Amino acid sequence: MSPTTSDREAIASGRPAAAASGRPAAAASLRVVVVYPDLLGTYGDGGNALVLAKRAQWRGVAATVLEAPSDEPLPDGDVYCLGGGEDDPQARAARMLEADGTLRRAVLGGAVVLAVCAGYQILGRSFAAGDGTLRSGLGLLDVRTVRGPSRAVGEVRAEPHRGDGDGPLSVADTLSGFENHAGITVRGPDLEPLGRVVTGTGNGDGTDGVISGRIVGTYLHGPVLARNPALADLLLGWALGSSGALAPLDDERVQRLRRERLAVPAPAARSVGFLGAGFRAAARRASRFRSATGR
16 A cells, blocks of 8 residues: 555654554663564665664663564564665565555654665665566655666765755764665655765765655665764664754764774775766656656
């Protein structure tokens, strides 16, 4: 069942479309769900759940990581982490999540979602199968992904969107990770990206990912939250209902490793513009698909 217009507005605004699961505004505990690690676990993105749980526990918040394999119903949670996977498991995960319905209900109830690579594509309206044919996504994000002209592999560096003080991340929170995908993701007109790509490919148009309400989608592996603690704390603040900044942590070791990673020169072969023509062609295909199907 596709989200209604009011559902999409609620998702984008971050306000629940219906009553949430009764959790207090400032949660005293946290349930982090790793969605289908048997299907969406190729790149170790389940580590994002461990990062969130640890950063909550270090602040005195009880946190539990729940691994939810695809042969069991998806449990209730405060944060859902979806990772990268291969083409056939990705398609299977999309079908099962649609049939299960828990993730959709959780998002409409105010849950936080981090979706990486294949997981990011699944949350969109449609994504490309291995042979290039389009499959239906969950429609929780106004994005469409088509097959690109070549595979994007390597390090990515991106500056946070509106990092000058108007966005959820600051200019100091440069994003880094690695990508390995063959998709070009076209954002809807009202959907803001997570960041502006400096090195790498990301969505294929000079941006990476999206932020929509309490959903973050990205192509960054790493795991992305281990490499970008500010992004981890952004998600954590949403999930805990924090009205202000979270209590600071001693992140010196994390920041030292982060500085080392950002100081590594990027391979010259991976420039942000190498998919420009491919992106324009993909955008035209996505537009034709939208006109033909009304999706």
